[in-house]
Amino acid sequence: MEIKLTEYGQRRKRLMKKIGTGTAIFRSAPTVVMHNDVEHVFRQDSDFFYLTGFNEPEAVAVLAPHHEEHHFVLFVQPKDPEKETWTGYRCGVEKAKEFYGADEAYPINELHKRLPQYIEKADRIYYHLGRDKNFNEMILSHWQRLMAVYSKRGTGPIAIEDPNPILHPMRQVKSLTELEMLRTAIDISVIAHNRAREFVQVGHYEYEIQAEIEHTFRLHGGTGPAYPSIVASGANSCILHYIENRRQIQENELLLIDAGCSYGYYNGDITRTFPVSNKFTGEQKAIYELVLEAQLKAIESVRPGKPYNEFHDMAVCVLVQGLIDLGLLKGDLEEIIKEEKYKPFYMHKTGHWLGLDVHDVGIYKQGEGTWQPLESGHLLTVEPGLYISPNIKPTEGQPEVPERWHGIGIRIEDDVLVTKTGHEVLTAGVPKMIDEISL
Numbered sequence: 304m305e306i307k308l309t310e311y312g313q314r315r316k317r318l319m320k321k322i323g324t325g326t327a328i329f330r331s332a333p334t335v336v337m338h339n340d341v342e343h344v345f346r347q348d349s350d351f352f353y354l355t356g357f358n359e360p361e362a363v364a365v366l367a368p369h370h371e372e373h374h375f376v377l378f379v380q381p382k383d384p385e386k387e388t389w390t391g392y393r394c395g396v397e398k399a400k401e402f403y404g405a406d407e408a409y410p411i412n413e414l415h416k417r418l419p420q421y422i423e424k425a426d427r428i429y430y431h432l433g434r435d436k437n438f439n440e441m442i443l444s445h446w447q448r449l450m451a452v453y454s455k456r457g458t459g460p461i462a463i464e465d466p467n468p469i470l471h472p473m474r475q476v477k478s479l480t481e482l483e484m485l486r487t488a489i490d491i492s493v494i495a496h497n498r499a500r501e502f503v504q505v506g507h508y509e510y511e512i513q514a515e516i517e518h519t520f521r522l523h524g525g526t527g528p529a530y531p532s533i534v535a536s537g538a539n540s541c542i543l544h545y546i547e548n549r550r551q552i553q554e555n556e557l558l559l560i561d562a563g564c565s566y567g568y569y570n571g572d573i574t575r576t577f578p579v580s581n582k583f584t585g586e587q588k589a590i591y592e593l594v595l596e597a598q599l600k601a602i603e604s605v606r607p608g609k610p611y612n613e614f615h616d617m618a619v620c621v622l623v624q625g626l627i628d629l630g631l632l633k634g635d636l637e638e639i640i641k642e643e644k645y646k647p648f649y650m651h652k653t654g655h656w657l658g659l660d661v662h663d664v665g666i667y668k669q670g671e672g673t674w675q676p677l678e679s680g681h682l683l684t685v686e687p688g689l690y691i692s693p694n695i696k697p698t699e700g701q702p703e704v705p706e707r708w709h710g711i712g713i714r715i716e717d718d719v720l721v722t723k724t725g726h727e728v729l730t731a732g733v734p735k736m737i738d739e740i741s742l
Contacts, residue, residue, distance in 0.1 A: 304487060305567060306480055308404050311356045314473065315375055318354065319368035321469050326369070326422045326460070327429035329354060330438060331362040349659040350431075350467075352568055353474055357403055359394060361411050367421040373406040376421060381410045415441065423449055424458055429466040467664070474658060475665040476680035482720070484569040485658065485682060486729060488525065489718055491564040492571030493732040495519035499534075499560055500740075503579055509534040509548040512560065520564040529570035530661050533561035540576065540712030541692040543651065555580050557587055559712055563661065570661045572684050573730050574716035577740040586708050588737070590689050593625035594713045595735065597687040601653055605685065605719050605726040610674035611667050615653035618687040622649055626689075633702055644698045648691065654684040657718055681721040682729075688714030 318327065332348040347358050355364050357377065365376040382395035399408035409417050422428055428446055432439050442463070449459040477485065495516045502515045512534045520527055531546040539545045540559035552558060558579050563571035576591065578584075583591060597618040604614040623645050626632040631648070632639055639645055656663035663682075666675050677683075690712040695704050717730040734740055 304483060306356060306484070308356070308402075310478065310480055311354065312404055315354055315366055317473060318466075318470060319366050319374060322366070322368065322429055322466070324369045324425060325427045325429050325464070326425035327366040327466050328418075328422075328442065329364045329366075329431075329466075330433065330435070331357070331360050333435065334360045347568070349568070349664070350470060350474075353470075353659060355403055357394070357399070363411065363414055365418070365421050367425065369424055370421055373421070375404065375406050376417075377403060377405040377408045378411045378414045378417070379408060418445055419449070422446075422460055425460045427462045427464050428460045429464050429469070431465050431467055468666075471664040471666070474663070475656060476678060477658060477682055477720075478680075481569065481658070482680075482682075484567050485571075485718075488529070488564050488566035488569045489571040489573075489729045490732075491520055491523045491525045491566060492529075492562065492573050493730060494523060495562065495564060496560060496573055496575055496733045499562075500575070500577060500734075503552070503558060505552055505554050505579055508551050509536055509539070512552075512558070513548045513562075516560070516562050523564075525564040525566045526568075527565055529563040529565040529572060533559065533574075535559045535561075535712065536579070538693055538710035538712070540714075541690040541710065542712075543690070552579050555582075555584060557711065557713065559714060561714065561716065568659050570657060570659075571730070572657055572661055572716065572718060573733055574686055574688075574714045575733055575735060575740075576713045576715065581740075581742045583737075583741050587711055587713075588741075589629060590691070590708075590711050591713050591737065593622060593629075594687055594689055594715055595737070596625070597621035598685060598715045598717070598735075601685050601687060602717065602719055602726065602728060605677065605683070605721060607677055607679050607721055607723065607725075609677050611677060612674045614685060618653045618685075619645065619649070622687060622689060630702065631691075631704060631708065634700070642698075644701055647695050647697055647701075648689050649687070650690070651688070653687050654719075657682045657684055677721045679721055679723045683719055683721070684716050685719050686714055686716030688712070690714075 329351045331351050335343045337343050361380045363378040368374050377399045379399050380393050396408045399405050430442050453459045498519050499512050499516050513532045534548045535545040536552040536558050537556045559576040561574040601614040601618040604617045623639050656665045668674050691708045693709045717728050720727045
């Protein structure tokens, strides 16, 4: 399964229609050196990939809808049999046109010479200033040269504008093909989580569970983990991004697994927490029931037209009221929420966009006090949690936390698609109800 060339072309046409007589420039991700001369596995820049499907480094895409002949231009590494023997095959200049639909393609070393013809008649340049200062300076130098003669020519780009506010809303609403890719990534993630729960035993090390999960990803066609897998036992579950995964799992502990598969650059993201001995302690069960109730009610709030923050606010209300009822917080519900006195227990938001990036692009607010409304085709996570660290320090005026609660960390995360009439939980195949995960 893959995105077809025609869909990439449709995406470019939509973007070019929005930029009118501008020129948009996108650069591929760099090759990243892990240590000395050993490179990380290459992962393409998501914006670049979304528009081109091209999966090589050292490339630049130019979209110039106003140009007489070439609306889509690729600058790529030329064929080089000697280098390809070491680092793998390259598409090359000629195949860039055939395989990726470019109107014209050039060797990447000709970018500096060729770029002016695609920007000199544009009214603005759409380019996101990235981390590569040299490339930024090259774009700026071309713009400055054209601005220097603007008064004589009367044409040229009078501004540089970031394309992200135009492109990222496009990426937020998933196409049918993208949803197929995402469903596959998520389905593999579901299989891996269920396999992990079957595999877990007291005495296993966290890294053994991680290995089983990531083996399952690859076994079912995934490209690997979408992010570093979190396998957190005992008090490690109170560390939000715990990735050491080296502790031995003990009797009567909870195990929190936050792991997702990447498939064709699209990603799953699931978290489940369960008792490794198949039975909750009283305190564990009380906190788990609270987080589960918060998640179920938050998911109910995911509907088209609803503001993005509503499901988070719902989760916070449920969690805070539950903590008050358990005696872990005291005071007025609204005051505790307003003053964020719950933050020692719940310090993150309840979700994020999901897609080509695990924390996918897209705005959450449209300005001060106005939240982005959910739309059909949006995909987001819903992941409330509570974390009672052994080192927890209540806010001023709140009670000390009795030791019997210490070390309990619980998060439950599902991937939820906004549909035309409501929502669909794509990760429903991983059990989370109490009678499904405990005796």
